[in-house]
Amino acid sequence: WSSFAQWATFARMWYLLDGKMQPPGKLAAMASVKLQGLHKPVYHQLSDCGDHVVIMNTRHIAFSGNKWEQKVYSSHTGYPGGFRQVTAAQLHQKDPVAIVKLAVYGMLPKTLHRRTMMQRLHLFPDEDIPKDILQNLVEELPQPRKAPRRLDEYTQEEVEAFPRVWSP
Amino acid sequence: MASFGTLLSGSGRLLRGLLAGPAATGWFRLPARGFREVVEIQDGKTTIIEGRITPTPKATPDPPNPVGQCPICRWNLKHKYTYEDVLLLSQFIRPHGGMLPRSITGLCQEEHRKIAECVKMAHRAGLFPNHRPRLPEGVVPKSKPTLNRYLTRWAPSSVKPICNRGRRWNKVGMAVGSPLLKDNVSYSRKPLKMYH
Numbered sequence: 563w564s565s566f567a568q569w570a571t572f573a574r575m576w577y578l579l580d581g582k583m584q585p586p587g588k589l590a591a592m593a594s595v596k597l598q599g600l601h602k603p604v605y606h607q608l609s610d611c612g613d614h615v616v617i618m619n620t621r622h623i624a625f626s627g628n629k630w631e632q633k634v635y636s637s638h639t640g641y642p643g644g645f646r647q648v649t650a651a652q653l654h655q656k657d658p659v660a661i662v663k664l665a666v667y668g669m670l671p672k673t674l675h676r677r678t679m680m681q682r683l684h685l686f687p688d689e690d691i692p693k694d695i696l697q698n699l700v701e702e703l704p705q706p707r708k709a710p711r712r713l714d715e716y717t718q719e720e721v722e723a724f725p726r727v728w729s730p
Numbered sequence: 731m732a733s734f735g736t737l738l739s740g741s742g743r744l745l746r747g748l749l750a751g752p753a754a755t756g757w758f759r760l761p762a763r764g765f766r767e768v769v770e771i772q773d774g775k776t777t778i779i780e781g782r783i784t785p786t787p788k789a790t791p792d793p794p795n796p797v798g799q800c801p802i803c804r805w806n807l808k809h810k811y812t813y814e815d816v817l818l819l820s821q822f823i824r825p826h827g828g829m830l831p832r833s834i835t836g837l838c839q840e841e842h843r844k845i846a847e848c849v850k851m852a853h854r855a856g857l858f859p860n861h862r863p864r865l866p867e868g869v870v871p872k873s874k875p876t877l878n879r880y881l882t883r884w885a886p887s888s889v890k891p892i893c894n895r896g897r898r899w900n901k902v903g904m905a906v907g908s909p910l911l912k913d914n915v916s917y918s919r920k921p922l923k924m925y926h
Binding site: 623625626627628631633636651654713714716720721725727 | 816
């Protein structure tokens with residue numbers, strides 16, 4: 563077991579995840595697996611085998627159901643009367659990155675390593691990512707949800723090929 | 731495809747006889763009238779308001795199950811469609827996004843409700859960008875930052891935030907999808923979760 567083989571096995575990867583039209587919970591689940599290193603056969607909690615994950619387009623995430631209005635993020639400033647509750651929509655407008663960040667934070671193991679794993683997570687609201695991070699990226703992970711096609715995204719031939727189910 | 735300007739007379743529930751067409755022997759349907767639109771032409775001082783019959787698309791012949799009563803049963807689509815099947819849903823909507831009445835389309839009551847629910851979910855997901863509601867004249871819509879959503883059961887403006895989700899054994903769920911589509915065929919082993 564040479565040091566070169568050890569370095570190669572424990573090298574850190576950089577993964578890219580596109581959050582356009584994706585549910586933030588599923589993005590966070592995939593990201594937390596990669597950040598902990600659970601996808602590696604050499605995983606051990608103490609061996610610092612987590613990878614970097616870059617999530618882009620967090621501004622365009624899609625919640626299922628009415629969660630934008632129903633889901634409430636609570637916090638307390640520590641001062642009396644400082645209990646703050648904001649809906650997901652309000653939080654997303656203030657900070658487009660916060661929802662995915664909180665989702666990943668909640669899915670990581672509640673140990674002291676969590677903070678280092680969060681430092682290895684990079685979130686960007688839109689497509690523009692700094693050049694030095696772009697150079698590091700190794701692989702793009704497949705999106706968890708297949709976004710449905712809008713009516714205007716179907717070609718005229720496909721629309722005509724679809725049978726008309728009724729006539730007046 | 732969108733149906734152009736369906737104008738109906740105020741007959742509503744009048745039963746005028748059996749439809750002499752493919753299948754449909756159960757429910758009495760109104761005699762077939764084509765799609766029509768109202769055209770307003772301004773000629774200097776005279777305004778001509780004209781009703782014109784637009785080309786009506788014909789139903790595709792030979793459905794797989796001619797014995798069925800409603801179009802969905804005839805085409806064997808009973809538990810097989812969702813909000814994503816825009817090509818099917820667009821056949822039952824008006825140009826500004828509203829549903830067509832049951833007496834015209836020939837759907838059975840439960841399928842009409844399911845299709846209406848799927849159409850609502852598709853509108854909320856933004857899958858019908860060209861079927862937006864008609865605005866009164868002169869009104870320019872303000873561009874608000876839109877949020878992406880899918881499988882929304884309730885209208886976004888009508889929902890209140892859940893401030894307290896409850897204890898670990900008694901959580902209040904957030905509704906996803908619709909209970910009308912509970913019986914849909916699922917090709918993966920996972921059961922449909924109605925509440926997250």
